[in-house]
Amino acid sequence: MTAKVDISFTLNGHLKKVSVPADMSALTMLRDMLGMTGTKLACGEGECGACTIMVDGVSLNSCLMYAAECDGRTVLTIEGLRTAAGLDPMQKAFVEKGAIQCGYCMPGMIMQAKYLADTKGKMTHEELQRGLEGNVCRCTGYKKVFDAVAAVVGVTE
Ligand code: FES
Numbered sequence: 001m002t003a004k005v006d007i008s009f010t011l012n013g014h015l016k017k018v019s020v021p022a023d024m025s026a027l028t029m030l031r032d033m034l035g036m037t038g039t040k041l042a043c044g045e046g047e048c049g050a051c052t053i054m055v056d057g058v059s060l061n062s063c064l065m066y067a068a069e070c071d072g073r074t075v076l077t078i079e080g081l082r083t084a085a086g087l088d089p090m091q092k093a094f095v096e097k098g099a100i101q102c103g104y105c106m107p108g109m110i111m112q113a114k115y116l117a118d119t120k121g122k123m124t125h126e127e128l129q130r131g132l133e134g135n136v137c138r139c140t141g142y143k144k145v146f147d148a149v150a151a152v153v154g155v156t157e
């Protein structure tokens with residue numbers, strides 16, 4: 001039987017205390033134990049970005065992170081972007097630019113876009129594209145996604 005680890009961390013502004021199997025991923029904990037189903041499981045091996053969250057302000061693939069590694073840290077999922085004031089500006093931009101192509105990829109794309117907006121500021125088109133290269137769309141393309149992110153961060157060329 002897998003040993004359990006007691007952890008506590010901040011999830012979307014709320015303190016959480018959970019007991020998790022040592023080999024459980026952060027993604028499984030978020031989805032199956034804490035109901036944060038906006039974070040998606042797709043490839044499960046760090047290739048697609050559908051599971052993107054922010055930990056201590058840094059975007060990462062939650063399928064590659066152990067739940068136990070969340071201990072003492074601050075975790076933000078797509079559910080945490082909306083505040084009492086309404087949608088985050090990045091969420092609004094995705095809606096307004098028609099970039100909500102499917103519910104499976106968009107939470108991860110928005111989380112990565114939010115990370116870029118929080119940390120990079122204005123970018124070139126190439127930097128913007130590179131910043132989102134870890135987030136895969138399997139259906140439509142990236143034009144409207146780039147337009148949405150550009151509307152928030154601004155592009156220099
Ligand atoms: S599900 Fe984590 S990167 Fe694809």
Ligand code: FES
Pocket residue numbers: 101102103104105106136137138139140141
């Ligand atoms: S946006 Fe999800 S497959 Fe294209």
